[in-house]
Amino acid sequence: MLQSPAPETANEGPPAPPRAWDGGPIVLVGLMGVGKSTVGRRLSQRLHLPFVDADNEIEAAAGMGIPEIFERFGEPYFRDGERRVIARLIDGTPKVIATGGGAFVQDETRALILSEATAIWLDADPDVLVDRVSRRDTRPLLRGRDPRAVLRELARVRNPLYAQAHIRVLSNRSPHEVTVTAILKAIGR
Template sequence: MDVPRPKEDGPSRPETEPARIRERLGARSIVLIGMMGAGKSSVGRRLAAQLDLPFVDADTEIETAAGMTIPEIFDRHGEAEFRDGERKVIRRLLESGPQVLATGGGAWMAPETREAVAENGISVWLRAEVEVLLKRVRRRQDRPLLQGPDPEGTLRRLADIRGPVYAMADRIVESRDASHEVVVRDVLAQVADVLDEEDRRKTEG
């Protein structure tokens, strides 16, 4: 996928200003996808604050709906039942109005979720190298897929499997060792680019 890179310097143009992006989004949401540790929640909160939109973490909503943590859901009911609930929760959230939505690492793998996002939002993949992801998640105990004897190997396998599907997102932003504010700026630029492209298609059509 050919992904336009946002400019690093210089003043932002009016169409990339947060208030203008919020207006142009209408009822749609910005949906952040990517691997565990990509920074979806940290970036999402800051992005939502700039856009004056609610921030919603899909995993938190799933835990609230189930009345238990995600590791507990995996232990008691298995991954298949978790994924089924995840699809339903994300669709419900997307139908509830504009927001910045951070999704779990495996959510985007479901075709139904990709369709729901396409209907109700703009998707952005926060892409990060496995080494960066591992550094961010290795001390956390709330990642059931990484609780085996080889978390690095598991993370690499997941990244290899999910990467081509993540690449179906509307845009890609590198989640690197930079400040969250820099990544937020990049996301805003990419969302503005999607909106510009839609406007061009309308004009040409």
Template sequence: MGPLLSEPESEQAARLRQRLGTRSIVLVGMMGAGKSSIGKRLARRLGMHFADADTEIEQAAGMTIPEIFAAHGEPAFRDGEKRVIARLLENGPIILATGGGAYMNPETREAIALHGISVWLKAELDVLLRRVKRRDDRPLLKAGDPAAILARLIDERYPTYADAHVTVMSHDLPHEVMADAVMSAVERHLDTADADPSGDPPHAG
């Protein structure tokens, strides 16, 4: 994990970073939702550190994620993922991109809620499928038809992702535009939380 080159600070970025205080922004969602690419852009906008949980896991294990899955299985990977995310959040504030299954772990959700603001980058199946086809390092897609696997994962995960503080639709737009959408959605969440701590999480199109 390290700092990214920051951009000239906008008024919105300065205001949002101040309002975040010690809290991180944690991007959750499916593989192909754009968490890493949007997260890097967001970190540059805010002048914050960026971390990709999958990259951190690989560095800690000295193995790639497909190698971890093959050698130790998914349960061992998930346990390591939980510990790495907890460590990253304790050393925040950061912009954190999580793996697709990370938010399904109750302990990880609790850690994110304690240390940060969760942002679900929600994408439609066709968008996800088009994006994941560009890469061959997705262990969960090796077991059959990618479209069928993604559809099953959507059914399993989207109800839990919906518990995130903020939802932003992940469209095929420039990363700068998506970073702006995340920043605005997080600000709206903070406005709502300040006005009514029991209010429902805001959503953005």
């Protein structure tokens, strides 16, 4: 027989506030379009932590946008700057950091993230990502190419590396808040 929960008594008071996250930086990794920035902002709000988008920090440090960096200096130059910026951001203080899709693929950057932060892989099917990335033309790796083919190839190459993250959370066609809730559950919040 199912029983209803006991009625709330006057002595119980308000629910306890959520415990502060004390696990150091949380770094979101995954393919472009998976929602690292959007989910990261919402996750940081729920955890009452600062949010930092590594791509924005790279652009500020370089004084130009990522597409321009790629065009003028090439991907290796960009990846080196990305590594340095992420190393600066991972300073031991609790925060949520969204990274670019290729950051975790770089050996040095991945090693740093895995040793100094909690890495969370936001994983999504490439077909879900195609719909998301088609909304903006700001992705250098997709310029003039078939997004579905590029994302499938990137998933083939990168997913085994993303799988090294401490936690894997699926991101599908549901609202980003569902992904945030799944992350909170995975980290015990």
